[in-house]
Amino acid sequence: xxxxxxxxxxxxxxxxxxxxxxxxxxxxxxxxxxxxxxxxxxxxxxxxxxxxxxxxxxxxxxxxxxxxxxxxxxxxxxxxxxxxxxxxxxxxxxxxxxxxxxxxxxxxxxxxxxxxxxxxxxxxxxxxxxxxxxxxxxxxxxxxxxxxxxxxxxxxxxxxxxxxxxxxxxxxxxxxxxxxxxxxxxxxxxxxxxxxxxxxxxxxxxxxxxxxxxxxxxxxxxxxxxxxxxxxxxxxxxxxxxxxxxxxxxxxxxxxxxxxxxxxxxxxxxxxxxxxxxxxxxxxxxxxxxxxxxxxxxxxxxxxxxxxxxxxxxxxxxxxxxxxxxxxxxxxxxxx
Numbered sequence: 001x002x003x004x005x006x007x008x009x010x011x012x013x014x015x016x017x018x019x020x021x022x023x024x025x026x027x028x029x030x031x032x033x034x035x036x037x038x039x040x041x042x043x044x045x046x047x048x049x050x051x052x053x054x055x056x057x058x059x060x061x062x063x064x065x066x067x068x069x070x071x072x073x074x075x076x077x078x079x080x081x082x083x084x085x086x087x088x089x090x091x092x093x094x095x096x097x098x099x100x101x102x103x104x105x106x107x108x109x110x111x112x113x114x115x116x117x118x119x120x121x122x123x124x125x126x127x128x129x130x131x132x133x134x135x136x137x138x139x140x141x142x143x144x145x146x147x148x149x150x151x152x153x154x155x156x157x158x159x160x161x162x163x164x165x166x167x168x169x170x171x172x173x174x175x176x177x178x179x180x181x182x183x184x185x186x187x188x189x190x191x192x193x194x195x196x197x198x199x200x201x202x203x204x205x206x207x208x209x210x211x212x213x214x215x216x217x218x219x220x221x222x223x224x225x226x227x228x229x230x231x232x233x234x235x236x237x238x239x240x241x242x243x244x245x246x247x248x249x250x251x252x253x254x255x256x257x258x259x260x261x262x263x264x265x266x267x268x269x270x271x272x273x274x275x276x277x278x279x280x281x282x283x284x285x286x287x288x289x290x291x292x293x294x295x296x297x298x299x300x301x302x303x304x305x306x307x308x309x310x311x312x313x314x315x316x317x318x319x320x321x322x323x324x325x326x327x328x329x330x331x332x333x334x335x336x
Contacts, residue, residue, distance in 0.1 A: 003030040005067075006189040007052070007157050012061035014051055022047050022213045025061065029157070032187040034180075038200040039210030040236070045193045046161055048210075052191060053082045053159050065156050076105075081150035082159040085166055087142045089134040089149075095121075096130040099149050106153075120148040123182060140171040144178070151186070158183075160192045164199070176202055197237055201225070209233050 007029035015021035022044035029035045037045035050056040052063060054075035063071045070078045089098050096117060103113045121127045124144040134142055143163055150158060160179075164172045180203055183190050194200055200207050201221045209216040209224060209232075217229040228234035 006031040006065065008064040010062050012051065012063065013059045014047055014056060015059055020213065025215060027208060029189060029191060031189055034183055034190045034192065034203055034205045036192045036194060036200040036204040036207045037210060038194060038197065038207050040195055043210040044213040045210045049159050049161050049191060049193050053080050054078045079156035080159055081153045081155035082161065083146050083150050083163045085162045087146045089142055089145060091134050094130065095132050095145055098145060099152060102149065102153050116152055120152045124148045139167050140175055143175060156189065158188050158190045160190065162193055209236065
């Protein structure tokens with residue numbers, strides 16, 4: 001059964017006066033899908049999100065939600081809701097009043113507002129906080145309220161602009177789990193913006209990798225990890241050294257022993273043995289030509305992720321957070 005396309009961006013372009021912006025943006029997001037815009041700061045991912053929400057006008061192309069163009073609609077008329085990094089809760093209003101505000105504008109009956117707020121607070125595990133003010137809440141609690149407020153509007157597409165970047169690591173991990181649970185429970189369509197590779201890998205059905213205003217690749221986390229379309233995607237998803245082989249192709253190496261990383265491109269890659277026994281790879285010449293496996297040279301990290309010459313896959317990378325998430329080593333080949 002073919003899935004319904006909930007959001008469609010076709011030939012979209014948005015340019016600022018300084019020349020920055022995005023162009024040739026074409027993305028289809030299916031109903032119930034969690035799609036993440038991933039890339040470094042300034043790559044255009046937040047620009048795309050703001051055009052979807054109506055906070056920026058586009059110069060070319062179209063944006064369709066449920067098959068209807070929304071490019072000329074103001075934010076309040078679009079079937080979207082946006083959650084910002086800075087929470088954007090009104091400090092002089094209680095949690096209840098913050099949640100009720102959007103529903104009151106839509107002239108929802110008070111008894112319905114009350115029941116919807118109760119349901120929304122329960123969904124984000126914040127029942128009993130109705131009379132609290134934002135200043136009395138932690139950052140994670142405020143973001144839960146911001147998410148509940150957006151969901152109460154019943155958007156066709158939920159937009160999240162780096163919502164967890166201001167939180168500490170522990171709370172951030174908890175919020176990821178909460179968001180994924182909510183998204184799956186409601187089967188809501190989500191477009192999420194982050195520069196955090198691990199976050200994107202953990203949450204997404206598909207990832208849109210952005211660079212300098214262009215889309216580099218769209219795919220599942222596994223597709224992007226196993227088969228990066230460009231050198232940028234490979235290097236952004238994991239830190240690595242690129243080596244040039246004799247046939248002119250590029251090989252990338254991540255992790256590995258510290259000496260191998262410091263040697264950089266051109267290091268001789270040979271099998272070695274560290275104190276754990278035979279198996280991984282490192283730069284055979286690391287440390288000035290001493291034998292591979294010398295623990296004084298390679299240490300505990302010896303050879304964790306240098307390339308090897310296997311059948312058609314001269315690339316192995318490890319030491320990435322995503323590997324812990326995906327649960328296995330991944331190998332791939334990059335054309336120069």
